[in-house]
Amino acid sequence: MIIVYKSNTGFTQEYAKLLSRELGLPSYELGRVPACHKGGEVIYLGWLFAGTIVGYKRCAKLYNVRCCVGVGMSPPSVELAEGLRATMKIPAGVGVFYAQGGFDINKLRGAMKLIMKVKNKEIAARLNAKAELSEAERLTLEMTKGAASAVCRENLAEVVAWYR
Numbered sequence: 001m002i003i004v005y006k007s008n009t010g011f012t013q014e015y016a017k018l019l020s021r022e023l024g025l026p027s028y029e030l031g032r033v034p035a036c037h038k039g040g041e042v043i044y045l046g047w048l049f050a051g052t053i054v055g056y057k058r059c060a061k062l063y064n065v066r067c068c069v070g071v072g073m074s075p076p077s078v079e080l081a082e083g084l085r086a087t088m089k090i091p092a093g094v095g096v097f098y099a100q101g102g103f104d105i106n107k108l109r110g111a112m113k114l115i116m117k118v119k120n121k122e123i124a125a126r127l128n129a130k131a132e133l134s135e136a137e138r139l140t141l142e143m144t145k146g147a148a149s150a151v152c153r154e155n156l157a158e159v160v161a162w163y164r
């Protein structure tokens with residue numbers, strides 16, 4: 001088993017490295033995996049873009065994806081992980097998890113930066129309307145203000161348990 005990931009601004013890469021250390025498995029960026037692993041078993045981590053896991057389809061064509069982890073700025077929920085399975089058409093036997101990542105507006109350029117400036121206002125308005133925020137929601141709100149990270153080992157506990 002190896003870990004393969006696709007990261008845009010580095011947070012998913014951080015999770016891949018944490019998981020690599022925790023499970024003692026090598027990790028490679030999608031597109032830079034040594035050829036000998038073709039068709040082999042993979043834990044895939046990809047950043048979330050408009051409700052999709054970036055790189056999953058490409059990874060699933062090249063490798064035997066056993067577990068897939070989406071990394072986004074949203075607070076985690078069971079519905080979110082199951083929604084990702086449906087959207088990405090991930091087979092029932094494959095583990096699907098969500099880990100809250102991070103966000104940094106200054107690492108974005110062009111269209112993505114503009115889109116997220118608008119999106120962040122919507123997300124912040126929704127969260128500010130709530131009477132109480134969970135710790136994960138509070139982190140998402142911080143992210144909408146510019147930059148924050150939720151990346152930590154604990155957020156990979158479900159993935160680690162799945163592997164063991």
Ligand SMILES: Cc1cc2nc3c(=O)[nH]c(=O)nc-3n(C[C@H](O)[C@H](O)[C@H](O)COP(=O)(O)O)c2cc1C
Binds near residue numbers: 071102115116
């Ligand atoms: C254009 C764009 C779309 C995004 N769409 C989502 C989304 O649908 N759901 C979500 O939770 N996070 C979304 N995010 C946030 C990223 O998934 C989040 O910041 C993630 O941690 C980035 O990981 P990376 O640093 O590995 O690229 C989006 C970010 C960008 C720039």
